[in-house]
Amino acid sequence: MIPITRLYVGQEEADAAAEAVLSGWLSVGPRAAKFEELVAEQVGAKHAVAVNSATTGLHLALAALGIGPGDEVICPSFTFIATPNSIRYTGATPVFAEIDERTYNIDPAHVEQLITPRTKAIMPASQIGLPADLHALKEIARKHGLHLVEDAAPAYGATIDGVRLGTISDITVFSFDARKILTTGEGGVVTTDDSEVAAKLKALRAHAASISTLTRHTSTAVISESYDEVGFNYKMTDIQAAVGVVQLGKLDHVVKTRRSLAARYDELLAGNASLVLPHEPAGFGHVYQSYLVRLTDHARIDVMNAMAQRGVATRRITACHLEPVYHAGDATPSLSVTERVAADHILLPHFVGLTDEEQDEVVDALNAATA
Template identity: 45%
Template sequence: MIPVMRPWLGEEEAEAAAGVVRSGWVAQGPRVAEFEDRFADRVGVRNGVAVSSCTTALHLSLHLLGVGPGDEVVVPSFSFIATANCVVHAGATPVFADVEAEDGNISERTVEPVLTPRTTAVIVVHQAGVPADVGPLRELCRDRGIALVEDAACAVGATLHGRPVGSDALLAAWSFHPRKLLTTGEGGMLTTTDPALAERARRLREHGMDVSAAARHLSRQPVLESYGEVGFNYRMTDIQAAIGLVQLGRLDAMVQRRRELAAGYHELLADVPGVRAVHDPVHGTTNYQSFWVELAADFPLSRNELLGTLAEAGVSARAGIMASHRQPAYAGHPHGDLGTTERLTDRTLILPLFHELTEAEQGTVVDTVRRAAGLRAAS
């Protein structure tokens, strides 16, 4: 099967991980600190705090903002369920907003109708690496005294108005899951423009300890730590960070290759009736973390039927982004009109896209879609 995604990993990552193992320091330590600095510099922000996942970075962000019981947090339903879950973990209530049809992202237009006096935060997701137009949304939140958190899980390497996504975010959360461009196996990062928030986040990720475990073990004198507040165990390991440092060096090549492959999809699918492919928005560039297409109502096959046809041809595609409000876990949660979310969820699918995808493999994907639409193969 042609996989929908395959991480770009090699001997450099293996050697980096082995080097950490040989050093004897495998927990959070110097490699994590280096990875934090390098990653923050790459996305153009002052402070990076490495954590165990993007979900924990989102939860930590809400905790830093004081979000809790009685509060509402607006999130897109058109997102992986973790975006809503972190709100529940904080003790607050997720309120689902619709998204724009073009890019699958929330906007000030879709968020404003679901704001209430109980809204304390909004989480904007740069869905599948397509940058959301954060500026107008940030102004809306600022005028209402509402915090804005950026879920940039998929967005490393994407740009907004010529700058890296998240570069001016008060709080942004990133994922290093294998489905993302840059992977550490599992893991995440919290970035912030506020050094005080970063310092508190570093304490909170390590049980609220006022001295890091690394600093304590490296000290030549006894260190008696204290715990000023209840924290969490959200640490990253040096093994993960060592892999992340190698991956960070590959990032520009990853983005370039994915954009080349996406351009190939756009060209080869351009004349297929009833197929709309994701593309760059006017306000930025996507890293094409996922290449998704939307099928029109009159396409000869349903989305699920096309997934089956692709599977029969040896292509492992995926259903598009989920609608979280449809999941049993969120039955009855408040939301606005979600017509666009439901349409995109029902009619979109994700086609294979990864660094080492060959021309022949891409041709197999495209020809299968073209035949399903009643056209000749492109090759």
Template identity: 50%
Template sequence: MNVPITKPTLGEEEAQAPLASIRTGWVTQGPKVAEFEKAVAAYVGAKHGVATSSCTTGLHLALHAIGIGPGDEVIVPSLTFIASANAVLYTGADVVFCEVDRRTFNIEPADVERRITKRTKAIMPVDQIGLACDIDAINVIAKRRGLDVVEDAAPAIGATYKGAKVGSGAHQVVFSFHPRKVITTGEGGMITTDDDDLAARLRTLRQHGMSVSDVARHQADKVIIEDYPEIGFNYRLNDIQASIGIVQIRRLDELLAARRERAERYNRELPTVRGIEIPYVPPYAEHTYQSYMLTLTKDCPLEREELMTRMLRRGIATRRGIMASHLEKTYTTRYGKVSLPVTEEAARTTMLIPLYATMTEDEQTYVIEALREELGPA
């Protein structure tokens, strides 16, 4: 049996969805993107959704739109995919890496506070692999110190924090629609915000800084010559992608339920396996389980890479957990050695195992039994 690490859930409706755009000839950013933006904003409870070509470009756009640039610092947890930190470098600002909580692996508010300087302009918390961070604690710090918050919620669409959807009531939250996420548009991202002026600025900046969109010009009954008052970017999602997203957002609750059901089975059965800990979910949060991450304890009889190799031989795909971005050459050459012991231990000892909405009972049984055979009983 072969079990992949993940698999996008796409059906016939998604396959047919782009046809309308293709037949009209409007395949770039247009009416389907606007429809998708409204659907995502309505789902999470935000006033605006601004679609982008990826979460990475969304993060860059969100930072740029609030004036982050050379001489500024943005605090980012190191335990995250490197795109979070890279988005800061794109602006010319500096990344200041911070620690994470030992149980949630999300940003540690107390450590954030310690790393604020006169140059700090923003904090970028990350909702790691679909678990909402303690955003209230971050917002308290940000408000007290006069800082902006840009929340990297790449894997967290559908996650909840204290009963509210991630993406609601926030200044800027950025989601991803990469195929590894719960829903996908192939590639794509979305910024949600309740700020009318900011949403308008984001829409202008993602389309080269164009004063009047091409959609508006095509729909006008008179000639409109646009201008370009500032430098923008080509960060557009297209209507083919958005048409798939419209179907996927309608299915989101169904897909989340399927993922959570499979995660709950892991939660019930894996504590009987030696040397591993299941994910911790605090009472204020509801996880999307973009991924299911194990922590290998000191009692684990195998090193992580050896365990991953043995699982691979059985046809089971695994991945390392979350990277420590501050250890990558991109950042060591800029900032030298930064000591983040909690992050470094987590990066060494975490491992992702297969989880996806269409995972069968037999596939999951095979994964559980393989771990039990390799590691033994607890």
């Protein structure tokens, strides 16, 4: 089977994890601090806060901004279910906006139409590794006094006009799960230039304790923490962080390889008139966490089944507003572009280590299934 992804981790990550295990400190500690320092430097942000997933990072970001019951947060429906779920965790309501038909990212014009007195934030997703139209969204956010909290889970290393994601939005959240650009198994990181928000994120991630465990452990005086509000346990372990430190060093290679694999797919699939290939707008640096094609005249399920029978795995992204957890009967919004794209696209195997032979087989299988 040619899988949808294959991990790009090896001896160096194994050694780093072993070293962390034997160090005597497993929870969030010096390696997490190093990971945060390197992420902040790599994306150019003042602060990075390591967490145990992007999902918890998104929840933490909204909680740090005081978003809660009665508030609305605008997000795309064409995203992973964790995006709206993170909004629901706070008690706020996710309001689903339409996507752009070429980039599959949230449509700023529709976002503006959905703003009400209850709206507190916009949460775009930089889906499958292509940045959302963040500058347009930022302008709307500023105009209406809203926060811009970006779900950049699949887009670590992606750029707009050469600037890496991580500072354009007020708060940016990246995932380091097993299918992302870089991985710590499970994990995430939240970046911001706002020192007050960063301090709040760090406290809330660890039960809102006024003094961190590491500070208490390394103090020669007896110091006691206090708990002034309800926090969470969203800490990244030092084992994950040790793996992450190694992974960060691979970013340039990973992005370069994913982009060249995408260019090769573009070239090999250009002659197939039954497909719409990905679009990278000028100035946008796509990291191709996934390679997405739309099927213009074939039923998606038939194509996925035919490819699976030939040993090629494929996946798809859901329209969250149609999932039972968010479906609201007659009150469900009609998002025609989202519904069309959600129904007719597939994701192809795309990972560092995909060989030319494997990629040729994916292309042959797709061409045969859409002949």
